[in-house]
Amino acid sequence: MTLKIRMTTLGPVSTNAYLIGDEDTKRAILIDPVDDAPALLKMAQDAGWTIALILATHAHFDHVLASAPLKEATRAPFAIHADAAATLPDMPARGKLYFGIEFPEAAVPDRLLTTEPETITLDGIRLETLFTPGHAPGHIAFYMREQDIVFSGDALFKGSVGRTDLPGSDHDLLMESIATKLMALPDNVIVLSGHGEPTTIGAERATNPFLQHDQ
Numbered sequence: 274m275t276l277k278i279r280m281t282t283l284g285p286v287s288t289n290a291y292l293i294g295d296e297d298t299k300r301a302i303l304i305d306p307v308d309d310a311p312a313l314l315k316m317a318q319d320a321g322w323t324i325a326l327i328l329a330t331h332a333h334f335d336h337v338l339a340s341a342p343l344k345e346a347t348r349a350p351f352a353i354h355a356d357a358a359a360t361l362p363d364m365p366a367r368g369k370l371y372f373g374i375e376f377p378e379a380a381v382p383d384r385l386l387t388t389e390p391e392t393i394t395l396d397g398i399r400l401e402t403l404f405t406p407g408h409a410p411g412h413i414a415f416y417m418r419e420q421d422i423v424f425s426g427d428a429l430f431k432g433s434v435g436r437t438d439l440p441g442s443d444h445d446l447l448m449e450s451i452a453t454k455l456m457a458l459p460d461n462v463i464v465l466s467g468h469g470e471p472t473t474i475g476a477e478r479a480t481n482p483f484l485q486h487d488q
């Protein structure tokens with residue numbers, strides 16, 4: 274079994290999308306359909322993969338802008354936490370309110386993730402869900418235990434944490450999520466976040482100023 278990960282940064286606030294591909298079956302999972310469905314499809318095509326499942330860490334616009342056209346193009350099911358899904362219908366209105374443009378409608382989820390740990394599998398790809406709210410309702414991180422990788426969404430960044438000045442956010446809850454779910458992972462786990470560069474759990478434990486302040 275050979276798994277590979279490809280990443281691209283797209284959209285108005287430079288959001289990272291990750292494609293995890295099984296080289297044996299050529300099927301892939303996309304984490305966060307951030308924007309520009311043609312670019313995401315080309316990334317998969319260039320790798321020789323078919324997108325067979327679409328996941329979203331949360332429902333903020335920059336993580337789901339391409340969800341509807343990508344789902345239509347691939348016929349892949351779309352999964353997101355139930356709390357996040359409840360806010361998806363508001364995306365067009367939020368775009369108009371905050372940016373003066375009406376965002377496209379988000380895809381209708383095919384699967385609602387829960388607060389309880391779940392395991393999502395596709396061929397040789399195995400992702401464990403970590404419920405990490407605080408930055409946004411229903412925020413989920415996805416952990417590849419065997420590969421020592423966590424896709425942290427907007428909960429944890431290199432040298433920072435998710436902002437909590439947005440509707441539905443809660444700083445104390447975010448710090449609790451990070452402490453109990455992400456900082457519980459081994460130091461060598463690579464953190465692939467929704468914005469910025471990769472880091473590791475150990476590096477953030479030792480140097481992230483937000484975590485030092487809250488310890």
